[in-house]
Amino acid sequence: MTVDLAPLWLTARLATVTTLILLAVGVPLAGWIAHSRSRFKPVFETLIAMPLVLPPSVLGFYLLMALSPARSLGAWLHARLGVDLVFSFPGLVAGSVLFSLPFMVQPLQAALTNLPDSLREAAYTLGKSRPAAFWQVELPCVRPALVAGTVMAFAHTVGEFGLVLMLGGNIPGVTRVASIAIYNEVEALNYGAAHLYAAILCSFSFAVVLAVHLLRRRTEGGA
Amino acid sequence: MIHWHLTKRLSPHFVLDHSANLAPGSFTALTGGSGAGKTTLLRLLAGLETADDGYLEVDGERWIDGRRQIPPQRRSVGMVFQDYALFPHLTVRGNIAYAVPGGERARVDALLELTALTALADRRPAQLSGGQKQRVALARALARRPRLLLLDEPLSALDPALRHQLQDELAALHRRYGLTTLLVSHDLPEVFRLADRVIRLEHGRETACGTPAQVFLDKQGGDGRCLISGQVLAHEESAGLTWLTVLAGGDIVRLPMASRLARAYPPGSPITLEAGALRPAEPFGQPLP
Numbered sequence: 001m002t003v004d005l006a007p008l009w010l011t012a013r014l015a016t017v018t019t020l021i022l023l024a025v026g027v028p029l030a031g032w033i034a035h036s037r038s039r040f041k042p043v044f045e046t047l048i049a050m051p052l053v054l055p056p057s058v059l060g061f062y063l064l065m066a067l068s069p070a071r072s073l074g075a076w077l078h079a080r081l082g083v084d085l086v087f088s089f090p091g092l093v094a095g096s097v098l099f100s101l102p103f104m105v106q107p108l109q110a111a112l113t114n115l116p117d118s119l120r121e122a123a124y125t126l127g128k129s130r131p132a133a134f135w136q137v138e139l140p141c142v143r144p145a146l147v148a149g150t151v152m153a154f155a156h157t158v159g160e161f162g163l164v165l166m167l168g169g170n171i172p173g174v175t176r177v178a179s180i181a182i183y184n185e186v187e188a189l190n191y192g193a194a195h196l197y198a199a200i201l202c203s204f205s206f207a208v209v210l211a212v213h214l215l216r217r218r219t220e221g222g223a
Numbered sequence: 224m225i226h227w228h229l230t231k232r233l234s235p236h237f238v239l240d241h242s243a244n245l246a247p248g249s250f251t252a253l254t255g256g257s258g259a260g261k262t263t264l265l266r267l268l269a270g271l272e273t274a275d276d277g278y279l280e281v282d283g284e285r286w287i288d289g290r291r292q293i294p295p296q297r298r299s300v301g302m303v304f305q306d307y308a309l310f311p312h313l314t315v316r317g318n319i320a321y322a323v324p325g326g327e328r329a330r331v332d333a334l335l336e337l338t339a340l341t342a343l344a345d346r347r348p349a350q351l352s353g354g355q356k357q358r359v360a361l362a363r364a365l366a367r368r369p370r371l372l373l374l375d376e377p378l379s380a381l382d383p384a385l386r387h388q389l390q391d392e393l394a395a396l397h398r399r400y401g402l403t404t405l406l407v408s409h410d411l412p413e414v415f416r417l418a419d420r421v422i423r424l425e426h427g428r429e430t431a432c433g434t435p436a437q438v439f440l441d442k443q444g445g446d447g448r449c450l451i452s453g454q455v456l457a458h459e460e461s462a463g464l465t466w467l468t469v470l471a472g473g474d475i476v477r478l479p480m481a482s483r484l485a486r487a488y489p490p491g492s493p494i495t496l497e498a499g500a501l502r503p504a505e506p507f508g509q510p511l512p
Contacts (some may be wrong), residue, residue, distance in 0.1 A: 116306060116308065118304040118308035119310065121271050122302070122363075123310075125271070125298075125364075126322040126366070126367065127296050127324070127367060128296065128321075136321070137310055140312040141311060141312055
């Protein structure tokens with residue numbers, strides 16, 4: 001039995017790129033939401049949390065419609081930036097970022113909200129700007145939440161199926177990630193290969209959840 | 224000279240409205256009941272709250288001018304918070320170095336030595352006692368050589384012996400740095416020990432201002448007798464009299480009263496006692512001359 005490793009590498013690449021983008025986007029977003037007094041805050045919180053309750057295929061369907069070159073947004077992206085997000089790796093990344101956003105933002109936001117205000121206020125009275133206080137004081141104080149959010153966002157991207165299938169299809173080497181490869185192998189009655197992919201994803205998921213639990217225990221033990 | 228007139232509406236029925244002048248090098252205590260506006264006033268001075276109107280002028284520089292207010296980062300203030308607000312991920316040295324412009328090592332060492340923290344420099348805040356945390360918070364607040372030092376009940380969580388010791392250290396640092404200090408405190412011994420001036424706030428307004436003696440000795444009678452507030456705890460009838468058990472000044476005392484008068488003071492009611500003479504305790508068990 002020969003097993004194509006390309007879906008596994010593609011999955012790893014997708015999860016890594018997605019997680020890096022989520023770190024760049026999710027951390028400031030969590031900080032903004034945690035301290036915002038805007039009356040639109042509940043709307044933003046709801047939008048970010050939507051992927052937790054929405055079937056992935058629904059989000060995938062709307063993204064497919066919006067990003068299609070036949071629609072205005074997709075056409076604009078193609079004409080202005082030369083980017084096609086449907087049935088492509090960048091499209092998978094965009095969809096995964098949206099889908100995994102709550103896994104990065106919510107733990108961070110909760111941890112930042114629970115920090116005493118006096119910590120950042122002390123930094124302000126010591127002459128530090130708001131961004132400096134955030135990066136130098138608040139973020140190091142919520143490091144366990146940052147690590148947990150990062151790990152969970154990565155793991156969630158690895159396990160994503162519905163959105164990836166809707167938006168990326170099943171193109172070998174381009175959009176066929178591990179979860180889709182399992183589906184593909186089962187369709188072809190190639191259960192051995194499906195077993196192998198499934199076992200790798202199972203082991204990975206177990207390791208991730210165990211790591212998060214150990215991290216939480218270590219944090220609670222140290223508190 | 225530091226002077227201000229600040230107003231801030233905290234609720235529909237509560238407006239903080241306060242004016243004051245602080246002489247350079249003065250040590251002022253801010254007292255008053257819970258919710259009187261003391262901490263809010265401190266936060267307005269630090270720039271952590273926005274005033275609705277008024278001004279704050281420090282050595283000729285306007286920090287607040289109506290709605291125009293400079294941010295806390297640009298005010299020369301040091302603030303010690305009630306919970307100390309030490310950064311848990313940094314060591315004692317790290318906490319102080321964070322506040323020293325450029326992290327200048329010699330200055331950090333000097334502050335560590337001044338506050339007797341050199342031996343604890345590599346510990347994290349979680350490994351410190353309350354008194355040690357208070358010292359770190361003070362050293363950090365002094366790191367930028369502030370023109371105004373604001374202390375929000377910094378010693379309230381400490382036991383009396385440690386509080387006494389840290390009051391001495393605080394007074395010494397205040398003198399050494401020539402600071403203008405504003406301290407929020409409920410503790411009368413602390414106020415008498417540290418402050419040369421007291422401002423009493425009630426419901427957002429100043430109700431008294433002066434030296435500690437002027438503000439707190441208002442129950443002194445003209446003939447040297449003083450009035451002590453207490454609360455009746457219990458009644459007991461004996462020999463035609465009613466004996467009242469009264470909580471006064473932290474002590475419980477029993478006092479006789481004519482039964483017909485005692486009926487006006489049921490258990491739970493407030494009562495004022497009049498004391499005429501001070502009897503000093505005998506030192507070390509020796510009778511007084």
